[in-house]
Amino acid sequence: MKSLAVFLCLGFVFVSSASVLNTKEWTKLILTHHWPPTFCSMEKCHSNISYWALHGLWPDSGNECNSSWHFNASLIEDLMPEMKTYWPDLLKPNSTIFWKHEWLKHGTCAAKAEVLNSQHKYFSKALELYHKLDLDGVLKKSNILPSEDPYKFADVEQSIVNAYGVKPKIQCISHDKEAEVQTMGQIEVCFDKQFQLIDCEKRMEELQNNTGFMVCDESVPVYYPPTASTRLLQKFL
Numbered sequence: 560m561k562s563l564a565v566f567l568c569l570g571f572v573f574v575s576s577a578s579v580l581n582t583k584e585w586t587k588l589i590l591t592h593h594w595p596p597t598f599c600s601m602e603k604c605h606s607n608i609s610y611w612a613l614h615g616l617w618p619d620s621g622n623e624c625n626s627s628w629h630f631n632a633s634l635i636e637d638l639m640p641e642m643k644t645y646w647p648d649l650l651k652p653n654s655t656i657f658w659k660h661e662w663l664k665h666g667t668c669a670a671k672a673e674v675l676n677s678q679h680k681y682f683s684k685a686l687e688l689y690h691k692l693d694l695d696g697v698l699k700k701s702n703i704l705p706s707e708d709p710y711k712f713a714d715v716e717q718s719i720v721n722a723y724g725v726k727p728k729i730q731c732i733s734h735d736k737e738a739e740v741q742t743m744g745q746i747e748v749c750f751d752k753q754f755q756l757i758d759c760e761k762r763m764e765e766l767q768n769n770t771g772f773m774v775c776d777e778s779v780p781v782y783y784p785p786t787a788s789t790r791l792l793q794k795f796l
């Protein structure tokens with residue numbers, strides 16, 4: 560009897576702390592970009608996209624916060640042309656599955672704040688931040704271009720720091736210790752609740768640890784792979 564009471568008590572503590580976690584509002588947002596050639600080399604998809612595409616807008620707190628808030632593509636019909644270009648589903652180009660996934664996993668958590676409390680607000684804010692950052696333009700301006708020759712990690716990072724004044728989180732495909740280069744695949748830029756840029760912290764790790772990426776090793780040169788089509792072109796030039 561006594562152990563049952565303890566068990567029930569523990570159960571209560573567990574349930575209540577879980578619901579506290581679940582109602583906690585986020586304090587930071589992570590805008591995640593991915594590089595389609597790298598993504599497709601991991602996922603075996605085909606993409607000729609040669610700009611940094613949006614992956615998602617992720618709050619620092621919560622996952623799948625409201626399962627009853629279904630994704631409804633017709634609510635963002637007006638954003639579709641932009642979504643298809645800048646936030647493409649690299650696996651299933653003609654579907655809305657990717658956006659549905661991002662909404663259910665991250666959007667329903669972002670929606671705890673009034674500024675993002677609808678599907679239209681969430682997706683349009685992500686696109687707005689993406690355009691404002693213009694990560695692709697930033698890298699090009701610093702002459703960090705896809706190339707068969709690897710870059711120093713510091714050169715890639717510095718070009719972003721110079722443009723935004725904050726530290727991004729640059730992720731590479733996880734590699735073994737002896738690797739001579741690492742392939743860059745994802746770049747995160749972080750915002751506070753007022754959408755002001757802030758440094759990304761490495762402790763945000765746990766959140767997005769399921770994509771085969773890890774923070775790039777600062778001591779290993781970075782490979783920024785060209786698209787398959789430019790790689791082919793370079794061969795003939």
Ligand SMILES: *[C@@H]1O[C@H](CO)[C@@H](O)[C@H](O)[C@H]1NC(C)=O
Nearest residue numbers: 606607608609610786788789
């Ligand atoms: C990519 O491929 C699509 C369809 O195959 C084509 O319409 C588009 O122009 C291509 N884009 C580039 C940058 O080559």
Ligand SMILES: *[C@@H]1O[C@H](CO)[C@@H](O)[C@H](O)[C@H]1NC(C)=O
Nearest residue numbers: 625626627628629667670671
């Ligand atoms: C969950 O989603 C429903 C819509 O399906 C909405 O009415 C409700 O307010 C949401 N709850 C929270 C806590 O966001």
Ligand SMILES: *[C@@H]1O[C@H](CO)[C@@H](O)[C@H](O)[C@H]1NC(C)=O
Nearest residue numbers: 629630631632633634635636
């Ligand atoms: C999706 O949103 C549209 C526009 O608001 C609405 O007419 C439609 O009923 C919604 N569909 C579902 C399945 O909720």
Ligand SMILES: *[C@@H]1O[C@H](CO)[C@@H](O)[C@H](O)[C@H]1NC(C)=O
Nearest residue numbers: 605648649650651652653654
């Ligand atoms: C996507 O849809 C367009 C027409 O809407 C079609 O031409 C194309 O083949 C489709 N692509 C895929 C990968 O299904």
Ligand SMILES: *[C@@H]1O[C@H](CO)[C@@H](O)[C@H](O)[C@H]1NC(C)=O
Nearest residue numbers: 764765767768769772773774
């Ligand atoms: C991924 O998560 C596991 C456990 O949650 C952790 O031990 C590991 O360090 C994480 N890896 C990276 C690259 O963040």
